[in-house]
Amino acid sequence: MKSNEGGNDMAKYVCSVCGYAYDEAKGIPEAGITPGTAWVDLPEDWICPLCGATKPEFEKQGEIASTEVKKPTFVIEPSTDIKEMSALEISALCTNLARGCEKQYKLEEAALFNELAGYFKKASAPAESPDIDQMIALIEKDLEEGFPNANALAADVKDRGALRALVWSEKVTRILKSLLTRYKKEGDAMLENTGVYVCTICGFIYIGDNLPDVCPVCKVPNWKFEKIEGRS
Secondary structure (H helix, E strand, O other): OOOOOOOOOOOEEEEOOOOOEEEOOOOEHHHOEOOOOOHHHOOOOOEOOOOOOEHHHEEEOOOOOOOOOOOOOOOOOOOOOOOOOOHHHHHHHHHHHHHHHHHOOOHHHHHHHHHHHHHHHHHOOOOOOOOHHHHHHHHHHHHHHHHHHHHHHHHHOOOHHHHHHHHHHHHHHHHHHHHHHHHHHHHHHHHOOOOEEEEOOOOOEEEOOOOOOEOOOOOOEHHHEEEOOOOO
């Protein structure tokens, strides 16, 4: 790994998902990255050692995106591609609602939603192969338009709960984009011989066998993670 130890232009790059900072001056000696290694000299497939985000998810400290500030759009325009939800989509929705009920200790309602989820899953057709490029494009639209507008709305009505949830949601959405980008490049090899875990609180996805002590997004202890089973 190239080194610029002693250089005068050492900078820090911060992960937009978990806040981890790569310090060019310090490097990461335990990972074979010597002090003084410039950001541009890190391999393109280098990932955040804490949350697994890819290099594009990092921002140079002090140079956070200075793009033109867009005026929030407070009117939600009706979608032109509204379609009837499939049985599998309804099943996923009911599963999420069941989890929400469990967190509110509404166990009877959770059981009913889980029953509905099972019913619709059995009635569903096999899932189609996903269009990775389309998924990434939809996520990018959420990051560029959806979250700024939602944050503006929540701030306008001073809804602190919504603002906090949006912080988590945006971070998880960024890691989803990062994972999809990696999967597009690496394919199924990305998931071979490793575990996949999901934080049951915020939805953060961790790929690896050694869980961090706390969730990089919402900071709950790692026993709140669930391992995704059943992958071939």
